[in-house]
Amino acid sequence: MSATPPLGEACPNADSFPCNAGTFEIISLALAAGGAGLAMSLSLTKKLNGMPRGSDLMNSISDKIKSGARSFLVTEYSYLIRYVVVTAVGLFCLYFFDPVSTEKLDGMRYSVCFVMGAFLSASAGWNGMVVATDANVKTTQAADKGGLNAALQVAFTGGAVMGFMVVSLGLLGVSLMYYLVGLGYDNAAESDILMYSADALAAFGFGASSIALFARVAGGIYTKAADVGADLVGKIEMDIPEDDPRNPAVIADNVGDNVGDVAGMGADLFESFVGSIIAALVLAEDDVVGIMLPFWIAGSGIVASVIGYFFVGIKNPNANQKELLMALHKGTIIASVIEIIFAAIIVTFLFQGREAVGWSIFGCICLGLTAGVLIGQATEYFTSYAHWPVQSIADAGETGPATVVIQGLGIGMISTVIPVVILAITILVCDYLAGLYGIAMSSVGMLSTLGITLATDCYGPIADNAGGIAEMADMDDHVRETTDALDALGNTTAATGKGFAIGSAVLTSLSLLAAFKTKAGIEVVDITEPTVLTGALIGGMLPFLFAALTMLSVQKAAGAIIVEVRRQFAEIPGLREGTAEADSDRCVAISTKSSCQEMILPGLYAILSPLAIGFTIGGKALTGLLAGAIISGMMLAIKMANAGGAWDNAKKYIEIEGAKGGKGTDVHKACVVGDTVGDPFKDTSGPALNILIKLMSIIALTIAPSIAGAEEWEHWYWGLIPLGVMFVGSYVVYKMFWRGPIEPDQTQPPEGSNLSSVV
DSSP: OOSSOTTSSOOSOTTSTTTTOOHHHHHHHHHHHHHHHHHHHHHHHHHHHTSOOOOHHHHHHHHHHHHHHHHHHHHHHHHHHHHHHHHHHHHHHHHHHSOSSSOTTHHHHHHHHHHHHHHHHHHHHHHHHHHHHHHHHHHHHHHHHTOHHHHHHHHHHHHHHHHHHHHHHHHHHHHHHHHHHTTTOSSSOHHHHHHHHHHHHHHHHHHHHHHHHHHHHHHHHHHHHHHHHHIIIIIIISOOOTTOTTOTTHHHHHHHHHIIIIIIHHHHHHHHHHHHHHHHHHHHTTOHHHHHHHHHHHHHHHHHHHHHHTTOOOOOTTOOHHHHHHHHHHHHHHHHHHHHHHHHHHHHHHTTTOHHHHHHHHHHHHHHHHHHHHHHHHHHHHHOTTSHHHHHHHHHGGGOHHHHHHHHHHHHHHTTHHHHHHHHHHHHHHHHHHHHHHHHHHHHHHHTTHHHHHHHHHHHHHHHHHHHHHHHTTOOHHHHHHHHHHHHHHHHHHHHHHHHHHHHHHHHHHHHHHHHHHHHTOOOOOTTSHHHHHHHHHHHHHHHHHHHHHHHHHHHHHHHHHHHHHHHHHHSTTTTTTSSOOOHHHHHHHHHHHHHHHTHHHHHHHHHHHHHHHHHTOHHHHHHHHHHHHHHHHHHHHHHHHHHHHHHHHHHHHHHHOGGGOTTSHHHHHHHHHHHHHHHIIIIIHHHHHHHHHHHHHHHHHHHHHHTTOOTTTTHHHHHHHHHHHHHHHHHHIIIIISOOOOGGGSSOOTTOOHHHHO
8 A cells, every 4th residue: 555645645534434334334325326326227128018010020130139139148148158157267276376365265256256257348338239129120110100209219219228238347346346345354454355356357347358359349240241241242242222121131131240349349348348447446555545436436427327217318200410419419428427516515525524536536537527528629621521531431432432531531530539638638738636546436437427428329220220110021111211311310429429438448547557556566567678679569559459359350250140141032932023032041150150159369469468578577577568559559449430431421421412423333332432442440440449458457457466566587487388378378369260262263253243343
């Protein structure tokens, strides 16, 4: 524990509340708010269950999407169960033989925390996926019978179930585990028990991060392999519309929206949410009020999000994109304002006697909330077709696909400037106001209204699926027009959500890095030291390696889908004419198998790299690794997410607004190519980088007690274990999954396709 109080001043009266609060009092508001959020999620689920589902054909299509999503998650989780068991055993052994306290039960505490973090993260993803695949057909029905506002309400309610489920399970899980792991310390001081409990929660975050990484990577590979395969053969080669039922990959494409953008994003932000709380707990050390504050702020944020939910809606049946966007922003803005009021009340109550400290931390909470909103607005500017950046990509389409790609890359690169400036100001001001704890609380503040923020993000895939069902069920044009308007809005909210996810990931990772330094006993890190610089170089390289592996995986998996779709068009008589049914199950099976296999190698490097560096070289090198990964990972993630979103909406700009001559023109085809290039940027590699930097940071925090006080290279022999697993795992994965290329003669377009005219 540091000589200086972690919050600058010690609690003024150790014998009265809140300074003498027990563990249950610390988590009391969090438990109540988490329960309220869970009740809200269950209430919305019941509301959705009572809504009409439409015709038998619509239900048949929806059931296929739901079945495919379930099949994917069951397959993915069957892989992950083995990983969870092995890692839990490893953590048990590590902290049984080298306990943080003097008790052997630390091994059990860490392993149980890890398993619970993984279980709750997976549960949030599963439950969100189930509701989303049920809401899609009901959104289509609402668009048909009720119009724009009715469809918006159904889709947003489906997204809200996911949002409230994530924050409720996250807060209930981290609160209950904090209480439970503090039990059984018979001979330890109360202040030590508080710190031991926070240390063990790092394993909870490790479990949540692990599931998030694999869910994001596998889900991203799945959704973009199916999307790219469906678009290249369907739209470009066979010249059939998007979501046409003749396309064998269209069901897999719609499944991918759920497993990637619902289950994957939910697991991603679940980890950010709990990770920010854990970092603040660790940095608070033994300050009871500092420990209590993140629980109470997160809890009040859930209540604020529930209130904000009821303000989402629109009255104009012919609303444009700006009006639709404002309908969603209204709920988020109201929730943020209410949360600021709640935070002021909580700070006033908890910081009596040290008001200056309390209001400094309040400023950090407000800065975090504001930074999240501003980053979202900046992302919206660069990815919405209402603004110049996206329109400039459509303009570039007049000279072909190459200039579309070049313009999109430039837009993606320049879009990094504003978020970096916003985060830099937030970090510097919060450090001035309240030190490292203030930075951690800015992250908690940013994520406090995650319930409604995630709802606006998960709404998008539901609207996208609704449009697909309308197309496949051959419904009236007005239905598709309604769902297209909601889908275009969903593309913008998805891009905004990805920007928010990146910003929160950076603040969370920085807080976890600070917590790691504290626990590892590292006071000064000199970048000119060879070991630190080596760690920084390796850390800066890892996001590029990770992004490259996921991009290559999308290419390979998409290639398999393309081969299968071409085969079916060539071999199934009447498929192109619409008199025969496509074998969509085959494409679902290919996407499921390939994505689950391809997630292994990126996950291997993400998990083992910090272990290898930390145990082989030492804590300072690991600090450099984390710093390098955070910096390069942030830039690459913003660039890829925003470039991909801009390419996507440039295509939508032409299709929905009729710009540049509308659908079917050479400009449109050029923008379809750009959109296809951008698919793995925005939905696979870019979003997965958020989890990469958080996962490595939480792993470092988890092993910090084991490397604290050790000299450089002192435990190098332990580092040989993760290094050996990394090399052997790479060889095995290469032999089993990577070396089998698709035969060239299988990749030729079928007769009658128009690929050559596009190229």
